Amino acid sequence: MAVSVAPRGTLVRNDALQRVLAFGALIVLFVVFSLASPNFLQFNNIVGILLATAVNGVLALGVTFVIITGGIDLSIGTVMTLAAVVTGVVITRWNLPVPLGVLVGLLAGAAAGLVNGLIIAKLKIPPFIATLGMLNVAKGLALVISGLTPIYFNNAPAFNTIAMGSVTGAIIPGFNIPNAVLLFFLAAIIASLILTKTVLGRYTFALGSNEEAARLSGVNVNAWKIAVYTLTGLFSGLAGVIIASRLNSAQPALGQGYELDAIAAAVIGGTSLSGGEGSILGTVIGAFIISTLTNGLRILSVPQEWQTVVTGAIVVVAVYLDIVRRRRG
Amino acid sequence: MDNVVVLMEGITKSFPGVQALSEGYFELRSGEVHALLGENGAGKSTLMKVLTGIYPKDSGRILYKGQAVEIPTPKAAQDLGISIIHQELNLMPHLTVAQNIFIGREPRSGLRFVLDEQQINEQTRQLFDMMHLQLDPRDKVGDLTVAKQQMVEIAKALSFNSEVLIMDEPTAPLTETEIEDLFRIIRQLREKGVAIVYISHRLEEIKQIADRVTVMRDGRYINTVGTRDVTIQQIISMMVGRTIYETAPEVPETADHETVLEVKHLNRGRSIKDVSFELKRGEILGVAGLMGAGRTEVARAIFGADPIDSGEIIVAGKKAPIKSPQDAVKHGIGYLSEDRKRFGAALGLDVETNIALSAFQKFLRFLGWVDSGKTRTTADHFVKALAIKTPSVRQKVRNLSGGNQQKVIIGKWLTANTDILIFDEPTRGIDVGAKSEIYKLLNELSSQGKSIIMISSELPEILRMSHRVLVMCEGRVTGELPIAEATQERIMHLATQRESYL
Ligand SMILES: Nc1ncnc2c1ncn2[C@@H]1O[C@H](COP(=O)(O)OP(=O)(O)OP(=O)(O)O)[C@@H](O)[C@H]1O
Ligand SMILES: [Mg+2]
Numbered sequence: 001m002a003v004s005v006a007p008r009g010t011l012v013r014n015d016a017l018q019r020v021l022a023f024g025a026l027i028v029l030f031v032v033f034s035l036a037s038p039n040f041l042q043f044n045n046i047v048g049i050l051l052a053t054a055v056n057g058v059l060a061l062g063v064t065f066v067i068i069t070g071g072i073d074l075s076i077g078t079v080m081t082l083a084a085v086v087t088g089v090v091i092t093r094w095n096l097p098v099p100l101g102v103l104v105g106l107l108a109g110a111a112a113g114l115v116n117g118l119i120i121a122k123l124k125i126p127p128f129i130a131t132l133g134m135l136n137v138a139k140g141l142a143l144v145i146s147g148l149t150p151i152y153f154n155n156a157p158a159f160n161t162i163a164m165g166s167v168t169g170a171i172i173p174g175f176n177i178p179n180a181v182l183l184f185f186l187a188a189i190i191a192s193l194i195l196t197k198t199v200l201g202r203y204t205f206a207l208g209s210n211e212e213a214a215r216l217s218g219v220n221v222n223a224w225k226i227a228v229y230t231l232t233g234l235f236s237g238l239a240g241v242i243i244a245s246r247l248n249s250a251q252p253a254l255g256q257g258y259e260l261d262a263i264a265a266a267v268i269g270g271t272s273l274s275g276g277e278g279s280i281l282g283t284v285i286g287a288f289i290i291s292t293l294t295n296g297l298r299i300l301s302v303p304q305e306w307q308t309v310v311t312g313a314i315v316v317v318a319v320y321l322d323i324v325r326r327r328r329g
Numbered sequence: 330m331d332n333v334v335v336l337m338e339g340i341t342k343s344f345p346g347v348q349a350l351s352e353g354y355f356e357l358r359s360g361e362v363h364a365l366l367g368e369n370g371a372g373k374s375t376l377m378k379v380l381t382g383i384y385p386k387d388s389g390r391i392l393y394k395g396q397a398v399e400i401p402t403p404k405a406a407q408d409l410g411i412s413i414i415h416q417e418l419n420l421m422p423h424l425t426v427a428q429n430i431f432i433g434r435e436p437r438s439g440l441r442f443v444l445d446e447q448q449i450n451e452q453t454r455q456l457f458d459m460m461h462l463q464l465d466p467r468d469k470v471g472d473l474t475v476a477k478q479q480m481v482e483i484a485k486a487l488s489f490n491s492e493v494l495i496m497d498e499p500t501a502p503l504t505e506t507e508i509e510d511l512f513r514i515i516r517q518l519r520e521k522g523v524a525i526v527y528i529s530h531r532l533e534e535i536k537q538i539a540d541r542v543t544v545m546r547d548g549r550y551i552n553t554v555g556t557r558d559v560t561i562q563q564i565i566s567m568m569v570g571r572t573i574y575e576t577a578p579e580v581p582e583t584a585d586h587e588t589v590l591e592v593k594h595l596n597r598g599r600s601i602k603d604v605s606f607e608l609k610r611g612e613i614l615g616v617a618g619l620m621g622a623g624r625t626e627v628a629r630a631i632f633g634a635d636p637i638d639s640g641e642i643i644v645a646g647k648k649a650p651i652k653s654p655q656d657a658v659k660h661g662i663g664y665l666s667e668d669r670k671r672f673g674a675a676l677g678l679d680v681e682t683n684i685a686l687s688a689f690q691k692f693l694r695f696l697g698w699v700d701s702g703k704t705r706t707t708a709d710h711f712v713k714a715l716a717i718k719t720p721s722v723r724q725k726v727r728n729l730s731g732g733n734q735q736k737v738i739i740g741k742w743l744t745a746n747t748d749i750l751i752f753d754e755p756t757r758g759i760d761v762g763a764k765s766e767i768y769k770l771l772n773e774l775s776s777q778g779k780s781i782i783m784i785s786s787e788l789p790e791i792l793r794m795s796h797r798v799l800v801m802c803e804g805r806v807t808g809e810l811p812i813a814e815a816t817q818e819r820i821m822h823l824a825t826q827r828e829s830y831l
Binding site: 216 | 404407420421423432435442443446
């Protein structure tokens with residue numbers, strides 16, 4: 001039978017509920033893991049969790065925007081790597097100043113996003129396919145540009161401090177929160193402002209809610225779609241700089257698989273895969289859930305393979321919850 | 330005339346397989362309400378979409394205040410001062426009312442890219458005050474009823490302060506009081522010199538509000554006349570190119586027929602309160618009430634589309650636990666939604682698939698193979714029987730005119746051949762000719778022994794079609810009238826028995 005009738009008045013449920021659920025889940029994870037292992041609540045371990053969240057979190061911030069438009073970006077992981085490699089080449093092979101390298105890395109990410117946006121908006125290729133293509137293109141380019149070998153930043157010690165230095169440690173001795181974490185929080189605040197306060201944010205929601213209505217209202221939907229994908233690319237670029245700085249090297253083979261963790265973070269945080277709904281706060285919580293889970297399981301010496309299984313299952317549960325709350329009246 | 334704002338001449342427009350406009354002509358003057366009339370598929374919406382930059386024209390010319398203009402995009406139309414309320418709702422459900430109204434031209438605060446949300450809400454509130462509309466600018470549009478959503482569309486169009494305002498069937502989802510508000514606003518605008526294009530199938534409205542009438546048929550301009558100079562009958566003949574005679578059908582005696590459906594003490598939240606009624610075989614039960622009376626909610630509950638809190642549904646004497654639309658269909662209940670865009674039709678699929686959709690198992694052969702010959706002949710049959718205007722059964726439903734989409738949905742439920750049919754606003758947006766066809770069809774169905782629940786906000790329709798009338802108000806059944814005792818006044822009296830007054 002193919003009878004379908006959507007429930008009335010339930011088209012829009014506040015994603016706030018999912019955020020509360022997610023936050024509750026995060027607390028539960030913390031309680032369970034700290035009871036299970038005395039090592040979990042150690043300052044160093046918490047810093048480890050924060051650090052692990054930073055890279056995935058920045059990627060997730062970016063992908064939240066495209067998901068709210070009703071699209072998807074599968075290329076964020078490898079674009080991140082491409083940005084890292086480009087930064088590496090500029091700083092170590094061309095011996096140019098660190099800030100310039102960072103800038104070029106960010107621009108490389110944005111450029112990849114721009115290309116995604118152009119292909120999706122102008123050629124009308126579905127986001128899934130377009131960004132799947134970009135995933136491979138960026139992966140290949142990263143390998144080509146790096147010459148298949150990791151690029152180490154040994155000639156530029158300043159670069160490593162971008163992620164691993166600690167501004168807080170300089171102010172409050174001993175309170176060494178790595179800069180990568182601070183950068184993540186800063187990026188989250190900026191992303192949240194963009195999403196809720198600016199025109200770009202408004203049209204991000206409008207595109208996901210009813211693109212045709214936006215078009216008929218005179219919104220240049222193509223231009224804004226391109227802008228959103230470019231922004232997502234810019235966040236991937238930032239993630240690339242952070243991960244390169246953190247590892248003090250650009251690893252061209254790394255990156256694929258990161259996109260799924262990032263998408264998972266957004267979805268767990270209440271961003272709806274059907275578009276129109278989502279929040280940065282939710283995504284930040286989602287990113288913390290994933291890294292806390294991975295960290296806790298590792299502390300409990302659950303094998304790596306099983307960690308993957310668990311995170312995979314969590315994503316399915318999160319999406320299911322999203323569907324359930326949508327169905328309720 | 331020197332006060333002509335818009336002149337469209339020799340406009341043609343074709344879609345694959347359809348010549349939607351072959352001789353579009355339209356002259357609009359400032360300070361007039363100009364009705365654009367025609368049967369379903371006559372090309373009214375298409376002509377206005379050409380004027381508002383949604384479809385490019387194939388040929389012809391448009392003069393705006395005497396100047397030849399090209400209108401390639403919706404934005405270009407807005408910039409000229411032309412705005413439109415589309416026949417279909419075009420809103421973003423996840424955004425608030427105010428955000429929807431100002432989409433694409435949000436006031437900014439200080440920084441160029443930063444929105445001034447406060448100002449959006451404030452301006453919206455002023456707009457609503459002017460319209461006497463009780464609505465919070467910060468409500469999410471997806472949570473509103475269709476009628477409220479329509480008022481948001483109207484508010485949005487007004488907010489442009491355009492010189493030309495096009496309304497494509499604005500009153501279709503509205504009730505009497507809302508229509509009165511709208512007419513008051515329209516008259517105010519006319520005073521100010523705004524030119525208004527008004528498309529509607531409710532011909533009695535035309536007499537009330539329009540100064541001139543332009544009639545179209547089959548994509549052609551037929552004539553423009555002053556509303557005072559013609560009778561409704563004359564307008565109708567111009568529209569259909571023939572004369573329609575309507576005779577009131579005889580009401581069959583169904584009181585002692587067996588009961589096919591019994592609803593007992595149905596409750597759901599605040600929208601359905603202790604609703605009980607019976608439906609007899611071969612009966613047309615009209616359900617009247619104002620917007621928000623809970624009629625659609627009851628229909629949806631019976632159809633299993635929404636869960637109920639308590640109550641029983643009894644089909645043919647047996648308790649029927651209906652939990653989903655699938656269950657309802659199994660028990661022989663069909664439902665035609667009032668909101669065809671969202672729930673009724675699969676707009677992206679073709680006419681044939683839509684007609685076969687709710688009864689696919691009828692067309693299945695060995696191993697789930699679809700008997701496409703049979704779906705084709707069935708679809709062809711209903712296209713002919715219901716006079717659905719489409720180039721072929723392969724046409725996507727999205728591309729049909731609004732009225733023809735409705736007919737496709739009716740065809741779909743006739744294919745399913747369920748014994749109980751719930752029609753929710755069956756003639757909304759349907760032209761006079763098609764309307765009388767649908768009435769004829771309802772009568773035929775009931776004389777074949779099918780039982781029909783007909784929800785309608787148009788009292789003349791209720792009075793003309795029903796064998797018995799059920800009136801609802803605020804989720805309760807406030808009265809039941811045999812058709813012989815039903816009058817507009819009595820129904821309205823029952824429909825306004827609000828609990829707060831009791
Ligand atoms: N996008 C489209 N693609 C193909 N055919 C279309 C499209 N839009 C309209 N048509 C066809 O053009 C013709 C005119 O349609 P239009 O919507 O203008 O009619 P209408 O007069 O507004 O009717 P109604 O009163 O039912 O709304 C119809 O035959 C319709 O099927
Ligand atoms: Mg129309």
